[in-house]
Amino acid sequence: MIVDLHKVAGGGVTPVPSIVTPRPVQQAPGIHTIVIDPGHGGKEVGAIGPGGLMEKDVTLQICRKLQDALESKLHARVILTRTDDSIVPLDQRTAIANQFKADLFLSVHMNAAVVKGAHGAETYFLSLEASDELAKKAAEVENAQGGPTSTSGSDLKLILWDLAQQEYLNESSRFAQDIQEEMNRITGVQSRGVKQAPFRVLVGATMPAALVEVGFITNPEEESKLTSDLFQKSVVDALTTAIQRYKTDYETRIGTNHSEPVEATAASTKHGT
Amino acid sequence: MGHSFRRWIALGSAVAALAACHRAAPPLTRNLNVENKVAMRSVSLYYESPDLLLAPEPRSLPLPENPAGALDLVVRELLKGSVNAGVPRLFPDDAVLRGAYLLPDGTALIDLGGPTLSQGWNTGSHQELMALYSLVQTVTANFPEAKQVRVLVNGEPAETLAGHISLTDALRPNAALVSR
Numbered sequence: 304m305i306v307d308l309h310k311v312a313g314g315g316v317t318p319v320p321s322i323v324t325p326r327p328v329q330q331a332p333g334i335h336t337i338v339i340d341p342g343h344g345g346k347e348v349g350a351i352g353p354g355g356l357m358e359k360d361v362t363l364q365i366c367r368k369l370q371d372a373l374e375s376k377l378h379a380r381v382i383l384t385r386t387d388d389s390i391v392p393l394d395q396r397t398a399i400a401n402q403f404k405a406d407l408f409l410s411v412h413m414n415a416a417v418v419k420g421a422h423g424a425e426t427y428f429l430s431l432e433a434s435d436e437l438a439k440k441a442a443e444v445e446n447a448q449g450g451p452t453s454t455s456g457s458d459l460k461l462i463l464w465d466l467a468q469q470e471y472l473n474e475s476s477r478f479a480q481d482i483q484e485e486m487n488r489i490t491g492v493q494s495r496g497v498k499q500a501p502f503r504v505l506v507g508a509t510m511p512a513a514l515v516e517v518g519f520i521t522n523p524e525e526e527s528k529l530t531s532d533l534f535q536k537s538v539v540d541a542l543t544t545a546i547q548r549y550k551t552d553y554e555t556r557i558g559t560n561h562s563e564p565v566e567a568t569a570a571s572t573k574h575g576t
Numbered sequence: 577m578g579h580s581f582r583r584w585i586a587l588g589s590a591v592a593a594l595a596a597c598h599r600a601a602p603p604l605t606r607n608l609n610v611e612n613k614v615a616m617r618s619v620s621l622y623y624e625s626p627d628l629l630l631a632p633e634p635r636s637l638p639l640p641e642n643p644a645g646a647l648d649l650v651v652r653e654l655l656k657g658s659v660n661a662g663v664p665r666l667f668p669d670d671a672v673l674r675g676a677y678l679l680p681d682g683t684a685l686i687d688l689g690g691p692t693l694s695q696g697w698n699t700g701s702h703q704e705l706m707a708l709y710s711l712v713q714t715v716t717a718n719f720p721e722a723k724q725v726r727v728l729v730n731g732e733p734a735e736t737l738a739g740h741i742s743l744t745d746a747l748r749p750n751a752a753l754v755s756r
Contacts, residue, residue, distance in 0.1 A: 349698060349699075349739065350703075385720075412700065412740075413700060414703060415700025419627060498752065501734055501745075502742065504740075506744075516701060
């Protein structure tokens with residue numbers, strides 16, 4: 304493995320994991336490469352719990368375990384957008400996914416609220432408005448290059464981009480639904496549902512992408528659970544099952560999967576205390 | 577003779593015009609509220625309710641008739657927080673409004689500042705969503721001319737406030753975040 308150093312905005316350098324061996328050329332379409340994004344990092348600590356637990360630390364812990372589980376159970380190529388306490392710019396996270404031609408992108412976060420008692424898990428995918436704006440910008444750039452030919456060319460590109468984004472959004476919605484359903488099965492975790500919002504980290508992803516808020520770090524009870532190995536394992540198991548379900552469903556729909564559908568995790572999955 | 581007569585007419589007109597300019601100006605109105613048509617007006621400020629959605633809080637404020645002038649005052653009032661002690665502030669305590677502008681295309685440009693927002697706000701996506709959309713909802717609900725809100729930080733475009741919600745483009749109202 305060779306580690307590439309890429310310059311990032313602001314002049315800093317963040318090591319980007321790079322695998323020299325290319326993806327097998329003959330691989331059938333499907334979910335083979337997954338990028339997992341531990342939210343925040345470095346001086347961007349994310350939300351902080353009443354006991355001092357930092358979001359950036361929990362996301363990295365969970366994502367490392369998730370990487371191991373996905374590699375073991377799905378035999379997928381799994382890449383983390385950060386492997387230590389580094390700052391990774393938001394755009395670079397999806398750039399990593401795009402660079403590695405990932406088939407799936409999942410960003411993991413912990414939530415925060417000022418309202419007392421807020422608790423539960425929720426999953427987001429990108430709002431259409433955000434992807435529409437991206438499409439318009441692409442068209443503006445094309446038009447700015449001038450000439451009637453480029454205008455009609457950019458209109459076509461806009462339509463194609465729109466179609467592609469709509470397809471990614473449809474798949475992202477399905478993926479987010481699977482994530483949330485599996486998170487709902489963890490005992491003691493309240494469902495806050497699947498929602499859409501203009502999350503920066505999801506903009507520009509050229510694959511199905513979702514962001515999961517595992518729980519509210521600002522809730523003392525949930526903060527305590529998040530430090531527990533047992534609870535973290537139940538979260539990792541839920542996310543692994545969700546990704547496995549989505550993979551099987553997707554590959555069945557495109558005709559490249561011939562295995563049995565994945566059963567959802569049992570409702571008796573316990574959380575750690 | 578005709579030429580001299582025309583010259584005298586022109587001179588007389590010029591003098592008359594100068595005299596009109598120097599006519600006494602009307603006295604300044606002492607009450608600027610009358611000039612700006614400031615009156616107590618009812619607005620709805622949006623804060624987070626116990627069900628984790630935005631809910632309106634009615635308020636009466638002295639506001640000018642001109643929406644461009646009123647926008648600044650309404651946003652400042654929103655940032656002060658709810659009058660109800662049990663309703664928490666959504667934005668950081670040190671957040672300030674640097675300026676609020678209503679653009680002809682229906683975009684309300686809201687320029688925020690303050691130490692926390694300048695240095696990086698450490699919070700989760702829910703609080704960031706609630707804060708931003710309390711602003712979007714308050715502005716669009718009270719100003720029909722405003723269709724969307726673009727947030728800047730210290731006069732510059734910013735990626736996000738706290739690492740989650742994109743500020744690259746204007747935000748439009750999201751009914752899913754508002755209590756019914």
